[in-house]
Amino acid sequence: ILAVPMTNKVSSRDRLRRVLALVVFCSAYVLCVHWALRLQHPILIIGGTGEQGLSAIEYLHAHGLYNLRTISRNKSSTAALEVQEKYGVEVFEGDYLNAGLVRNALRGCSALFLVTFTDFDHENREENVGTMIMDMAAQQGVWHVSLSSGDRTGVVEWLDVKHRLEKNLFKPRQQRSFASSSAIRSGFFFDNLFFKGGQQRYFMEDLDGADGKMGHLHLYSGFPGDFSVPMHAAGDVGMVAASHITSFLYTGVPWEQKVVRVIGDVISGNEICNRIEESVATLKCSYHFLDTTDIESMIEGSKGKRIASLFQHARELRWWEKQTAAAAVIKGTTADVHSGRSYNNNNEDIAPFNHFQVQIRTFQVWFLSKSSEWFLPLAQ
Secondary structure: OOOOOOOOOOOHHHHHHHHHHHHHHHHHHHHHHHHHHHHHOOEEEEOOOOHHHHHHHHHHHHOOOOOEEEEEOOOOOHHHHHHHHHHOOEEEEOOOOOHHHHHHHHOOOOEEEEOOOOOOOOOOHHHHHHHHHHHHHHHOOOOEEEEEEOOOOOOOOOOOHHHHHHHHHOOOOOOOOOOEEEEEEOOEEHHHHOEEOOEEOOEEEEOOOOOOOOEEEEEEEOOOOOOOEEEEOOHHHHHHHHHHHHHHHHHOOOOEEEEEEEEOEEEOHHHHHHHHHHHOOOEEEEEEEOOHHHHHHHOOHHHHHHHHHHHHHHHHHOOOHHHHHHHHHHOOOOOOOOOOOOOOOOOEEEEEOOHHHHHHHHHHHHHHOOOOHHHHHHHO
């Protein structure tokens, strides 16, 4: 455009067209550069060594976002080494209570996936830490935040922290500077039947194989065996959060304080055992109900009392009605993480998963890591 001589033979209209063309070209170039640079900014995953965070890391890495960060108390732990070696994640070693560490981890980040952790020994720590991280993210100019959230129970104070953090995230724009934000609400995690907080929750006994069964899996929970609750894998939350980050960074279209509900199956413990036995012919599965007294005797101190209270309130009040209603809407579908389906007028979408496939995937990974010979048929 610039090479064309501006002679007297060129009309004013042509000159204007050339100038406008130059402006459009330069604007497009700047936007392309901005988009490319945006994809190079780091993304911080709080809880990157847990089920939710690891699932988010896997999704982001698979979709071309490689500049990933997380925080771990021990960067030499098995989980921390895995994300470093397999996905090239930069691990900041330290505690989330260290404001300076969190600030350094957030510096230059384009997006944040925030998973907060219940602290039974310190009443307000989870809420205080979650609020601090969101405040720092705003100060550091982070564009998008996805929060692992949950429904308000109204009776279990420590569980309602996540819902209060969601309200904090969705403060009016004049109080928060996030261009895009979303909260992912979940049901009960299937994974918690097997492993939670560093504690094994199942029991496995070897069988002689006389009846074709090589192992007997015992599952334990505070719900009766025939009591149905909405369940899915913890990693599903991370996948949804990562899909929000990916879509925002690639398209620039913001998630404007969007709530998304993750749905698996409304399923009982007995049904889970039946499905496992159907999938693994060499495995016998039994489900065991733990009442309030059992839980308090197994978990000492205030933590045991609070967890026992959680299950008691859950059994009596069934506060997950929204999860159940959402599951009823999508019953019989095989939609994936990208197919949110709106079922109400509360700015809420559904991210449905096929729970059976997810539970077998989770189960397979866990037991194969133990090199259990009786489980090999599922791997094959």
